[in-house]
Amino acid sequence: MLEIENLHAKVEGSEILHGIDLRINAGEVHAIMGPNGSGKSTLAKILAGREGYDVTAGKVLFEGQDLLAMTPEDRARAGVFLGFQYPVEIPGVSNMYFLKTALNEIRKYRGLPELDAMDFLVLAREKMKLVDMDEDLMNRAVNEGFSGGEIKRNEVFQMAVLEPRLAVLDETDSGLDIDALKTVARGINAMRRDDRAMLLITHYQRLLNHVVPDKVHVMIDGQVVRSGGKEFALELEEKGYGWLEETEKARA
Amino acid sequence: MSTAANPLHEITTAEYKYGFVTQIESDTVPRGLSEDVIRLISAKKNEPEFMLEWRLKAYRHWLTMEEPRWANVHYPPIDYQAISYYSAPKLKSRPKSIEEVDPELLATYEKLGIPLKEREILAGVAVDAVFDSISVATTFKDKLAELGIIFCSFSEAVQEHPDLVRKYLGTVVPYTDNFFAALNSAVFSDGSFCYIPRGVRCPMELSTYFRINAASTGQFERTLIVAEEGSYVSYLEGCTAPIRDENQLHAAVVELVALDNASIKYSTVQNWYPGDKEGKGGIYNFVTKRGKCQGVNSKISWTQVETGSAITWKYPSCLLMGDNSVGEFHSVALTNNYQQADTGTKMIHIGKNTRSTVVSKGISAGHGQNTYRGMVKILKGAEGARNFSRCDSLLLGDKCGAHTFPYIEVRNSTATMEHEASTSKIGEDQIFYCQQRGISAEAAVSMIVNGFCKEVFRELPMEFAVEAQKLLGVSLEGSVG
Ligand SMILES: Nc1ncnc2c1ncn2[C@@H]1O[C@H](COP(=O)(O)OP(=O)(O)O)[C@@H](O)[C@H]1O
Numbered sequence: 262m263l264e265i266e267n268l269h270a271k272v273e274g275s276e277i278l279h280g281i282d283l284r285i286n287a288g289e290v291h292a293i294m295g296p297n298g299s300g301k302s303t304l305a306k307i308l309a310g311r312e313g314y315d316v317t318a319g320k321v322l323f324e325g326q327d328l329l330a331m332t333p334e335d336r337a338r339a340g341v342f343l344g345f346q347y348p349v350e351i352p353g354v355s356n357m358y359f360l361k362t363a364l365n366e367i368r369k370y371r372g373l374p375e376l377d378a379m380d381f382l383v384l385a386r387e388k389m390k391l392v393d394m395d396e397d398l399m400n401r402a403v404n405e406g407f408s409g410g411e412i413k414r415n416e417v418f419q420m421a422v423l424e425p426r427l428a429v430l431d432e433t434d435s436g437l438d439i440d441a442l443k444t445v446a447r448g449i450n451a452m453r454r455d456d457r458a459m460l461l462i463t464h465y466q467r468l469l470n471h472v473v474p475d476k477v478h479v480m481i482d483g484q485v486v487r488s489g490g491k492e493f494a495l496e497l498e499e500k501g502y503g504w505l506e507e508t509e510k511a512r513a
Numbered sequence: 514m515s516t517a518a519n520p521l522h523e524i525t526t527a528e529y530k531y532g533f534v535t536q537i538e539s540d541t542v543p544r545g546l547s548e549d550v551i552r553l554i555s556a557k558k559n560e561p562e563f564m565l566e567w568r569l570k571a572y573r574h575w576l577t578m579e580e581p582r583w584a585n586v587h588y589p590p591i592d593y594q595a596i597s598y599y600s601a602p603k604l605k606s607r608p609k610s611i612e613e614v615d616p617e618l619l620a621t622y623e624k625l626g627i628p629l630k631e632r633e634i635l636a637g638v639a640v641d642a643v644f645d646s647i648s649v650a651t652t653f654k655d656k657l658a659e660l661g662i663i664f665c666s667f668s669e670a671v672q673e674h675p676d677l678v679r680k681y682l683g684t685v686v687p688y689t690d691n692f693f694a695a696l697n698s699a700v701f702s703d704g705s706f707c708y709i710p711r712g713v714r715c716p717m718e719l720s721t722y723f724r725i726n727a728a729s730t731g732q733f734e735r736t737l738i739v740a741e742e743g744s745y746v747s748y749l750e751g752c753t754a755p756i757r758d759e760n761q762l763h764a765a766v767v768e769l770v771a772l773d774n775a776s777i778k779y780s781t782v783q784n785w786y787p788g789d790k791e792g793k794g795g796i797y798n799f800v801t802k803r804g805k806c807q808g809v810n811s812k813i814s815w816t817q818v819e820t821g822s823a824i825t826w827k828y829p830s831c832l833l834m835g836d837n838s839v840g841e842f843h844s845v846a847l848t849n850n851y852q853q854a855d856t857g858t859k860m861i862h863i864g865k866n867t868r869s870t871v872v873s874k875g876i877s878a879g880h881g882q883n884t885y886r887g888m889v890k891i892l893k894g895a896e897g898a899r900n901f902s903r904c905d906s907l908l909l910g911d912k913c914g915a916h917t918f919p920y921i922e923v924r925n926s927t928a929t930m931e932h933e934a935s936t937s938k939i940g941e942d943q944i945f946y947c948q949q950r951g952i953s954a955e956a957a958v959s960m961i962v963n964g965f966c967k968e969v970f971r972e973l974p975m976e977f978a979v980e981a982q983k984l985l986g987v988s989l990e991g992s993v994g
């Protein structure tokens with residue numbers, strides 16, 4: 262589903278990603294771990310098409326298409342979803358209106374009829390249950406005055422409504438207490454499907470206790486330095502990233 | 514520096530949708546201004562002597578005045594002798610019903626989305642259609658008359674209700690008020706007149722649709738609304754003009770009078786031609802609007818959505834004379850390309866326990882310059898007066914500007930004043946968030962700006978709120994950068 266090959270990228274003149282290779286098949290859940298500042302969010306934003314990042318080498322194929330050639334909105338419409346590490350507020354725009362507009366744009370792109378307000382509400386209510394989301398939040402402005410937990414729940418809820426093919430979730434677990442973490446994890450698990458791939462970006466291993474990945478990659482200083490199975494995450498939890506950084510330096 | 518071009522730069526320009534010209538034979542007076550021209554206008558309108566006298570007094574006063582220069586707008590000197598002060602479509606006789614109106618004119622309004630024919634009329638909205646210097650049709654007149662409501666063109670009011678006109682004309686905005694008000698008083702050609710009798714709640718929206726068509730003419734209309742004790746009316750005006758390379762002057766005056774317990778809601782959707790992308794052409798919109806809350810518990814509420822005009826200079830104001838009277842001003846002003854707006858309000862608290870609310874949302878895009886200028890004045894006798902003001906500015910891009918000039922003058926220590934202000938830039942992060950959910954950059958900008966203006970749109974009558982939102986979207990196209 263997603264093939265990243267030798268991806269190099271610069272931001273404001275300095276190279277952040279130094280050749281990333283990653284391959285995720287449909288039905289798989291991969292995790293990217295790594296210390297702060299290693300380039301995880303940068304990779305996520307490049308996949309989603311955020312401007313300001315210069316891809317200097319490499320390519321990214323999404324279901325065989327050249328992802329980097331597509332506009333950000335077309336990537337979203339084709340099924341790429343990014344759960345943001347820091348979602349923004351949009352004052353005065355209700356969450357409901359925002360998401361209905363988004364869903365209908367995506368449906369239009371896929372040749373499906375648009376949903377009216379009633380049909381959308383029925384769908385939204387069903388998906389809200391997945392993450393125990395309060396209906397109240399639907400009528401508030403997008404992310405405005407939401408608590409940390411509400412913001413992350415809202416991201417997962419949006420994913421559930423938009424039903425992406427590939428979901429990249431950037432630190433969706435950060436800032437959550439253990440109950441909220443479980444709720445969010447339950448929502449993510451409910452979204453796992455044979456024809457959907459997920460990339461979980463996380464700083465800590467604890468999310469992976471609840472959403473068990475097929476593969477775990479460690480990113481350090483703009484490179485994937487080691488990959489392994491689900492038990493690799495536990496090893497990292499125990500040893501930290503330091504020893505990998507050491508071996509990285511030794512190799513260089 | 515980026516993988517994709519900046520979405521703020523990418524959006525393409527849309528044409529001004531109302532820029533067409535109607536081919537119709539006009540009766541236009543030669544350019545220039547003199548007492549003779551004023552006599553000619555007055556004669557064409559078959560006005561009673563008092564009107565001519567009033568116009569001449571205004572003209573003589575205007576000659577002694579200087580054009581104001583304090584506003585934060587810039588334009589070359591206006592040659593007042595190069596303007597024609599009267600232009601009217603030639604009519605064989607004054608149409609008695611809409612069926613008799615020239616089909617070319619009906620087609621024009623149709624194209625503007627304002628059907629005038631009885632069958633297609635906008636439900637619940639009575640329309641007075643003003644084309645260049647004259648009113649060409651008023652809908653629902655008879656139905657309103659059954660309730661004693663007078664809704665007609667100003668010219669007709671002068672003929673049919675001269676006592677009412679004489680009683681109220683110039684009582685809120687005297688011809689000495691300012692340069693453009695004096696000019697308007699001398700040469701105004703038409704406009705709307707509304708009179709709501711005691712205790713009547715007007716059952717439909719009253720609205721005037723102003724259209725400038727002829728070239729090299731000025732438009733000087735005048736609106737007068739009188740709400741008698743315990744009455745209510747909601748009035749809306751809309752405006753458009755053809756695309757022309759030269760600037761055209763529009764200097765209107767609006768006077769509102771609310772007596773005891775009366776309430777007037779006045780909404781404007783202003784979409785005069787704004788000029789092109791390089792700032793060529795467009796309307797100079799120099800307007801004086803003022804309401805007098807004369808009676809106790811009276812209320813005047815201004816809502817404006819200003820998206821058009823090359824230059825906007827207007828300060829819809831309230832004189833809060835009656836005890837417990839309420840003044841409101843809700844404004845969205847958008848300047849794109851080279852548009853300039855200097856707009857705001859004056860709330861003058863005179864009576865006891867008077868209250869006013871000011872909510873201003875300024876949006877600047879392209880090279881647009883947007884100035885909020887507002888005055889809140891609490892006079893000595895205004896015991897317990899309260900004001901709340903909020904001015905928010907939104908910048909799209911870095912070549913535009915937002916400026917805020919609040920003036921506050923308090924002469925009574927029991928008054929309560931609150932003022933909030935903010936300036937924000939539309940964020941690339943906000944746009945990207947929308948795009949990541951499948952919404953195009955252009956739709957995202959429009960959505961974010963509409964969200965910013967929500968509080969003001971909520972004040973508009975339902976039918977027009979939707980229009981205003983669309984208009985904002987269209988006015989922003991090609992803006993952002
Ligand atoms: N817009 C930017 N301008 C300058 N430097 C940036 C920008 N975005 C990210 N970086 C830098 O790139 C590196 C990787 O950041 P990021 O991808 O956010 O890391 P992570 O998500 O792994 O914590 C950091 O050194 C960060 O300072």
Ligand SMILES: [Mg+2]
Pocket residue numbers: 301302303346431432
């Ligand atoms: Mg990060």
